[in-house]
Amino acid sequence: MASELIFFTNPMSRGRIVRWMLEETGCSYRTEILDFGPDMKAPGYRSINPMGKVPAILHEGTVVTEAAAICAYLADAFPNAKLAPPPGDPRRGTYYRWMFFAAGPLEAAVSNKSLGFEVPADRQRMVGYGSIEDVLTALEYAVSQSEYIAGDQFSAADVYVGSQIGWGIMFGTLEKRPALEAYWNRIANRPAALKAREKDDALLPPKA
Structure with missing residues (x-):
């Protein structure tokens, strides 16, 4: 489904930060676990993240990598969770x-x-x-x-x-x-x- 949120991670990575953020939003998501090495460096995943690293998300056709960027993106994508001050708020x-x-x-x-x-x-x-x-x-x-x-x-x-x-x-x-x-x-x-x-x-x- 185009609207599905897919979370690419490994439990021994910075993906733990994004997992916490996803749980704070309360959104539904699907987890794809990648092993370090060939899985992350494979062409299929490099089309998601050319760095060949996790975490990454794919949401409504948009790819976001880097844990801080993903956290900021999710806060804005799911405003009902109130995880960011609204625009204009000092x-x-x-x-x-x-x-x-x-x-x-x-x-x-x-x-x-x-x-x-x-x-x-x-x-x-x-x-x-x-x-x-x-x-x-x-x-x-x-x-x-x-x-x-x-x-x-x-x-x-x-x-x-x-x-x-x-x-x-x-x-x-x-x-x-x-x-x-x-x-x-x-x-x-x-x-x-x-x-x-x-x-x-x-x-x-x-x-x-």
């Missing part, structure tokens, strides 16, 4: 600001730190995030101004930023600062988050 700027801060500076800084790469102090102007300390200070600010990222209402920005924080705390790639832990504790057990986690965990390969 909170929308804050919503976009921190969602894409997490997709850009935060992700880059954490990835580099995990790989053991530290930007020399005299070269920090050359990278978008400057230093990991700058990123953590900004992230603390983002989660400390109100209950949720864009005010008093949960949004897609919380799904995306919260997922980054949750993973960072779980895997030790983010410093466990009190403001970050308090924010994550506020959102981690939302019904949609728990449902998404249950679905993805059920798809994990059995432990040896």
